[in-house]
Amino acid sequence: VETVQAEKNENKVLTIAHRGASGYAPENTMAAFEKSVDMKADLFEIDVQMSKDGEIVVIHDTTVDRTTNGSGKVKKLTLEELRSLDAGSWFREEFAGEKIPTLSEVLDKYRGKSGILIEIKSPSLYPGIEKKIAEELKEHNLHKPHNEKIIVQSFNHDSVQTFHSILPSVPVGVLIGYNEAGISSEEMNEFSSYAEYVNPSKKMVDEDLVDRIHDHDMEIHPWTVRDRKSADALLDAGVDGIITDYPDYIE
Ligand code: G3P
Numbered sequence: 278v279e280t281v282q283a284e285k286n287e288n289k290v291l292t293i294a295h296r297g298a299s300g301y302a303p304e305n306t307m308a309a310f311e312k313s314v315d316m317k318a319d320l321f322e323i324d325v326q327m328s329k330d331g332e333i334v335v336i337h338d339t340t341v342d343r344t345t346n347g348s349g350k351v352k353k354l355t356l357e358e359l360r361s362l363d364a365g366s367w368f369r370e371e372f373a374g375e376k377i378p379t380l381s382e383v384l385d386k387y388r389g390k391s392g393i394l395i396e397i398k399s400p401s402l403y404p405g406i407e408k409k410i411a412e413e414l415k416e417h418n419l420h421k422p423h424n425e426k427i428i429v430q431s432f433n434h435d436s437v438q439t440f441h442s443i444l445p446s447v448p449v450g451v452l453i454g455y456n457e458a459g460i461s462s463e464e465m466n467e468f469s470s471y472a473e474y475v476n477p478s479k480k481m482v483d484e485d486l487v488d489r490i491h492d493h494d495m496e497i498h499p500w501t502v503r504d505r506k507s508a509d510a511l512l513d514a515g516v517d518g519i520i521t522d523y524p525d526y527i528e
């Protein structure tokens with residue numbers, strides 16, 4: 278069995294744990310990041326937003342309603358209010374007491390231990406968020422080339438370009454939501470003028486798309502894999518990394 282698994286991922290495709298290993302622990306919590314490292318994922322992905330008092334925090338939705346025992350918008354709550362919430366119980370009682378992490382504590386804890394793919398979520402709600410993220414990376418000395426990859430990505434390509442112009446030493450990726458038209462040549466050329474990664478919905482990926490991205494000297498990390506069959510199809514198409522809730526599915 279081991280030989281077959283090794284052959285499937287012979288090109289060392291990166292395993293990227295989506296919101297941490299979110300199939301096994303509450304998304305975007307230290308428990309999920311710990312699980313990602315335990316499972317030997319190469320990177321974990323996090324979503325970042327900003328508290329009312331300007332701290333970068335790790336949470337997917339623009340409200341705390343779905344993933345904590347609180348309610349309200351992230352941007353209307355102070356760091357202290359956000360930190361008082363339970364971000365684990367909704368997933369399973371054993372995770373009670375998990376907190377919404379700050380970007381700073383994630384960088385402190387995982388610097389040198391795991392790659393981190395940072396998604397800037399809803400940047401239009403948080404003017405200046407790109408500069409703050411850049412400052413945090415510099416404070417943690419993560420703006421220089423590093424063994425463990427640090428990548429910044431967003432669906433908002435203006436935000437990606439803003440971040441890139443502030444801190445060009447940190448590679449950036451463009452996220453692409455599913456669309457039937459695919460990615461035009463014009464878009465591909467534009468992305469390649471600043472981005473190192475094009476990260477589309479897995480539904481858009483075939484060998485042709487992978488080749489076009491490689492021809493533009495970029496790499497591709499599709500999302501979000503939740504079954505072994507799609508993991509295998511992406512490996513066959515030749516992707517460079519796979520963003521998944523289940524790091525053990527990338528074999
Ligand atoms: O990393 C890409 C993926 O996370 C994008 O979708 O909604 O899970 O942030 P979402």
Ligand code: CA
Pocket residue numbers: 322323324396
């Ligand atoms: Ca995300």
